[in-house]
Amino acid sequence: MKKTAKFGGSSVANSTQIKKVCDIVLNDKEICAVVVSAPGKRYSNDIKVTDLLIDLYEKYRNKDPKYKEQLENIIKRYEEIVLDLKLDEKLLDDFRLILNKYLDEIDDSFYLENAIKSCGEDFNARLIAKYISSLGYKCSYLSPKEAGILVEHTINEPIILEETYNNIKRFKDDDRLFIIPGFYAISPQGKIITFQRGGSDITGSIVARGLECDIYENFTDMSYIYTAHPNLIDNPKPITNITYREMRELSYNGFEIFQEDAVAPLLKNNIKIQVKNTNDPNNGGTIIETKRNNIKENPIIGISNVGDFLAFNITEYLMNKQVGYINKLLDIFEYQHIPVEHIPTGIDSLSILIRKKYITSEFQMQNIINTIKTNFDFDEFEIIDDLSAIAIVGEGLKNIMTQTLYKISKTFDEENIKLEAIIQGASNNSLFVFIKKENEKLAIQKLYKEFFN
Numbered sequence: 225m226k227k228t229a230k231f232g233g234s235s236v237a238n239s240t241q242i243k244k245v246c247d248i249v250l251n252d253k254e255i256c257a258v259v260v261s262a263p264g265k266r267y268s269n270d271i272k273v274t275d276l277l278i279d280l281y282e283k284y285r286n287k288d289p290k291y292k293e294q295l296e297n298i299i300k301r302y303e304e305i306v307l308d309l310k311l312d313e314k315l316l317d318d319f320r321l322i323l324n325k326y327l328d329e330i331d332d333s334f335y336l337e338n339a340i341k342s343c344g345e346d347f348n349a350r351l352i353a354k355y356i357s358s359l360g361y362k363c364s365y366l367s368p369k370e371a372g373i374l375v376e377h378t379i380n381e382p383i384i385l386e387e388t389y390n391n392i393k394r395f396k397d398d399d400r401l402f403i404i405p406g407f408y409a410i411s412p413q414g415k416i417i418t419f420q421r422g423g424s425d426i427t428g429s430i431v432a433r434g435l436e437c438d439i440y441e442n443f444t445d446m447s448y449i450y451t452a453h454p455n456l457i458d459n460p461k462p463i464t465n466i467t468y469r470e471m472r473e474l475s476y477n478g479f480e481i482f483q484e485d486a487v488a489p490l491l492k493n494n495i496k497i498q499v500k501n502t503n504d505p506n507n508g509g510t511i512i513e514t515k516r517n518n519i520k521e522n523p524i525i526g527i528s529n530v531g532d533f534l535a536f537n538i539t540e541y542l543m544n545k546q547v548g549y550i551n552k553l554l555d556i557f558e559y560q561h562i563p564v565e566h567i568p569t570g571i572d573s574l575s576i577l578i579r580k581k582y583i584t585s586e587f588q589m590q591n592i593i594n595t596i597k598t599n600f601d602f603d604e605f606e607i608i609d610d611l612s613a614i615a616i617v618g619e620g621l622k623n624i625m626t627q628t629l630y631k632i633s634k635t636f637d638e639e640n641i642k643l644e645a646i647i648q649g650a651s652n653n654s655l656f657v658f659i660k661k662e663n664e665k666l667a668i669q670k671l672y673k674e675f676f677n
């Protein structure tokens with residue numbers, strides 16, 4: 225059995241956590257590669273190193289001289305770790321040098337931001353590899369460049385190039401333990417490109433597939449993925465088995481424990497993912513795989529709050545006769561690079577539902593409104609900007625759809641919660657319920673009780 229292990233920011237936030245990571249890794253001969261995140265939060269209102277790096281980049285770009293202070297704050301986070309692990313302090317000079325080199329030499333702001341953001345993972349991998357080597361083990365830092373983790377940069381997300389897997393395969397029979405920084409890859413032109421937030425999970429998947437591992441262990445601060453976000457529901461039920469499809473749907477819709485795009489590299493090779501807790505590695509664990517055997521007993525696997533939504537509602541008499549109406553409307557959102565999530569339609573009306581986070585300024589919002597007003601001869605046009613969505617997900621949902629719809633209606637009726645819209649996912653694995661933001665917490669708690677208690 226061969227494994228790749230990925231450790232998230234909370235697992236590598238300080239030297240105590242890093243020692244736990246090393247304990248896990250060095251006591252499991254099946255682990256051949258370790259992917260690490262940047263140091264995460266050490267306590268609840270701490271700042272992740274990735275956020276410090278983003279702030280450093282922004283200060284530098286805005287010519288705020290305080291960027292130097294921020295650079296030193298970042299070095300301090302590593303200094304604490306380097307000193308605790310009794311590593312050579314020269315490492316800190318190397319880190320400072322790398323940051324300054326990027327700031328001095330990269331002119332293009334996009335590439336500079338990406339390079340700066342990548343340092344959190346990069347420095348952590350370098351120091352963890354040094355620490356494990358200092359304990360007498362055969363261990364090497366392996367950069368995404370050396371490993372050949374290649375991506376094509378697009379306006380949206382980086383696309384993993386297929387040759388990546390063969391590039392990584394070259395290290396398959398190597399007897400060294402590899403420590404690889406997560407979160408970033410290299411473009412064919414040699415530029416550093418970071419994934420979206422939480423993207424070290426993606427690196428873990430890429431490495432697990434490239435090295436032809438049987439299991440991808442994803443270590444975090446939770447013993448399980450739970451049926452609902454632990455911040456919203458007290459003691460939610462743990463999930464022992466979940467399918468790739470269910471996980472992707474839930475990750476995209478609020479379960480930030482696993483990055484939604486991290487599932488894709490594993491699908492072809494059926495590599496199982498096991499989510500485990502760095503602080504309690506011998507207990508618990510959720511397995512993510514192609515199929516699960518308990519669909520009959522647990523048709524619904526999770527319920528999550530998706531986040532804030534905006535609805536653009538348009539009514540125009542004889543809309544149904546105008547071929548291409550939706551296309552014309554969608555063009556407006558495509559032009560603004562705003563993904564449209566759902567489009568419920570009626571004979572003479574439709575609603576465009578988008579995630580609020582994609583509207584980046586009031587100017588952009590006004591732009592969309594004005595373009596709609598100039599290009600459409602509507603009878604009614606309204607914007608509802610205080611919606612929330614809740615996703616109910618499970619491979620067995622299709623078998624209990626009527627009962628599920630009944631339960632949602634009954635719960636909302638009892639609690640006086642107005643149902644703004646309900647959308648059945650085309651795959652029949654998910655159902656989205658739209659309500660006013662003010663009812664979000666109550667709605668999810670009551671639905672959780674209905675479906676899981």
Ligand SMILES: Nc1ncnc2c1ncn2[C@@H]1O[C@H](COP(=O)(O)OP(=O)(O)O)[C@@H](O)[C@H]1O
Nearest residue numbers: 232233234444445446449450452453479480481
């Ligand atoms: N359904 C869920 N089950 C467990 N944790 C969840 C769930 N949904 C969201 N989370 C959150 O995900 C967090 C772990 O993910 P993340 O912060 O990315 O960890 P890491 O630092 O290991 O990368 C948990 O601390 C928890 O707050």
Ligand SMILES: N[C@@H](CC(=O)OP(=O)(O)O)C(=O)O
Nearest residue numbers: 232233261274421422423424
């Ligand atoms: N450090 C990056 C990437 C990452 O995956 O982090 P974490 O494993 O802490 O979610 C971020 O904060 O987004």
